[in-house]
Amino acid sequence: MPGLTIGDPLPNLQVQTTHGPIKLHDYVGNSFTIIFSHPGDFTPVCTTELGAMAAYSEKFSELGVKLLGLSADDVESHKAWIKDIEAYCNGCKVTYPIAADPDRRIIKELNMVDPDEKDSSGNQVPSRALHIVGPDKRIKLSFLYPASTGRNMEEVVRVVESLQRAANHKIATPANWKKGEAVVISPSVSNEEANRMFPQGYKTTDLPSKKGYLRFTNVE
Amino acid sequence: MPGLTIGDPLPNLQVQTTHGPIKLHDYVGNSFTIIFSHPGDFTPVCTTELGAMAAYSEKFSELGVKLLGLSADDVESHKAWIKDIEAYCNGCKVTYPIAADPDRRIIKELNMVDPDEKDSSGNQVPSRALHIVGPDKRIKLSFLYPASTGRNMEEVVRVVESLQRAANHKIATPANWKKGEAVVISPSVSNEEANRMFPQGYKTTDLPSKKGYLRFTNVE
Numbered sequence: 001m002p003g004l005t006i007g008d009p010l011p012n013l014q015v016q017t018t019h020g021p022i023k024l025h026d027y028v029g030n031s032f033t034i035i036f037s038h039p040g041d042f043t044p045v046c047t048t049e050l051g052a053m054a055a056y057s058e059k060f061s062e063l064g065v066k067l068l069g070l071s072a073d074d075v076e077s078h079k080a081w082i083k084d085i086e087a088y089c090n091g092c093k094v095t096y097p098i099a100a101d102p103d104r105r106i107i108k109e110l111n112m113v114d115p116d117e118k119d120s121s122g123n124q125v126p127s128r129a130l131h132i133v134g135p136d137k138r139i140k141l142s143f144l145y146p147a148s149t150g151r152n153m154e155e156v157v158r159v160v161e162s163l164q165r166a167a168n169h170k171i172a173t174p175a176n177w178k179k180g181e182a183v184v185i186s187p188s189v190s191n192e193e194a195n196r197m198f199p200q201g202y203k204t205t206d207l208p209s210k211k212g213y214l215r216f217t218n219v220e
Numbered sequence: 221m222p223g224l225t226i227g228d229p230l231p232n233l234q235v236q237t238t239h240g241p242i243k244l245h246d247y248v249g250n251s252f253t254i255i256f257s258h259p260g261d262f263t264p265v266c267t268t269e270l271g272a273m274a275a276y277s278e279k280f281s282e283l284g285v286k287l288l289g290l291s292a293d294d295v296e297s298h299k300a301w302i303k304d305i306e307a308y309c310n311g312c313k314v315t316y317p318i319a320a321d322p323d324r325r326i327i328k329e330l331n332m333v334d335p336d337e338k339d340s341s342g343n344q345v346p347s348r349a350l351h352i353v354g355p356d357k358r359i360k361l362s363f364l365y366p367a368s369t370g371r372n373m374e375e376v377v378r379v380v381e382s383l384q385r386a387a388n389h390k391i392a393t394p395a396n397w398k399k400g401e402a403v404v405i406s407p408s409v410s411n412e413e414a415n416r417m418f419p420q421g422y423k424t425t426d427l428p429s430k431k432g433y434l435r436f437t438n439v440e
Contacts, residue, residue, distance in 0.1 A: 006366055007334065007335030044404035045394055048396075052396055084427040114227065146360055150382075162368060173370050174269070211304075215264065
């Protein structure tokens with residue numbers, strides 16, 4: 001199936017949400033933005049996910065990250081369902097907008113259709129897709145999870161922390177990295193440049209190839 | 221960019237690997253299979269990721285899951301690089317095959333091209349894509365991460381544990397779920413069916429809508 005993938009521009013769609021109409025590029029503005037779809041309102045995993053996202057929304061706000069939910073249900077359904085979400089998550093508040101896509105136009109353009117799932121009327125519904133969009137309005141990273149598998153907010157926070165550091169420094173984050181752990185210097189940076197860019201120093205791992213490409217440092 | 225997404229069939233390509241030629245469908249057989257690409261051999265994040273995958277390979281083997289790495293480098297490069305990977309990860313062994321795609325044919329068909337990255341010759345390289353393929357040879361779940369962000373093996377294990385339970389029971393796993401925690405019963409299952417299917421019992425969360433859709437149980 002054709003669809004949006006990393007590096008692609010976010011289509012600048014006009015969408016109806018629980019916070020009124022928004023244009024996607026205006027909403028993103030200069031922030032990293034998380035756009036996440038769910039199969040349907042008043043369904044079990046979705047309730048736990050949007051509750052978890054509400055519980056993490058302060059954390060995302062601290063990181064300067066905006067949130068936007070999305071499903072094929074309408075705005076009135078979303079508003080009624082939010083009462084269930086907030087009751088489930090013990091007083092957390094759904095402060096982020098949830099977009100409505102009854103025509104399935106947005107979920108198609110954003111590669112969020114789940115081909116294996118239909119609603120009770122036989123219409124297509126979204127997968128548990130999650131795109132992280134950069135301030136340049138391009139897709140930086142995507143999760144495409146099926147209806148069976150709720151997402152993991154800790155992993156979403158982890159990758160945001162990685163993307164933000166990589167946007168500010170010529171570094172990348174190694175496998176299983178968590179905030180506070182060492183990062184690696186990009187291969188495009190020579191050792192001479194690394195000495196200037198990283199006055200805190202760096203450590204090169206000694207490997208059989210002796211190519212000296214695995215250089216660890218620390219950045220905030 | 222057009223590309224493979226969840227629900228799509230895995231193309232049955234013939235690929236060259238460090239373990240000899242394989243056909244993708246034969247390799248998958250009746251197992252869940254993880255196909256993961258990396259931007260390039262002898263680069264920093266990739267070395268940590270393939271080392272982490274080697275360290276987790278026994279865990280994946282216990283889960284009955286096969287692994288297949290992939291980049292645009294050739295087999296000889298992969299074989300030389302494995303010495304670095306194994307040195308980095310303190311004696312772990314790269315027992316899984318790594319496929320070679322110097323023509324960039326496979327990464328295009330598997331939606332693994334990173335539009336923002338080129339090698340030193342200006343050729344396309346893969347992103348950090350990871351597809352989990354089911355025994356039915358279809359894509360069940362995908363991660364599309366950029367070069368800057370190493371993947372998280374704990375999250376990969378978590379979603380495999382979810383997919384396998386959902387394949388065996390009419391359940392799904394809630395947000396942030398980990399093995400051993402309660403799961404939710406699928407909305408397609410009536411309460412009467414749930415009583416038969418889950419003799420261990422289940423608990424319905426009381427929500428303002430009184431729709432009774434959030435039912436937790438436990439499965440192995």
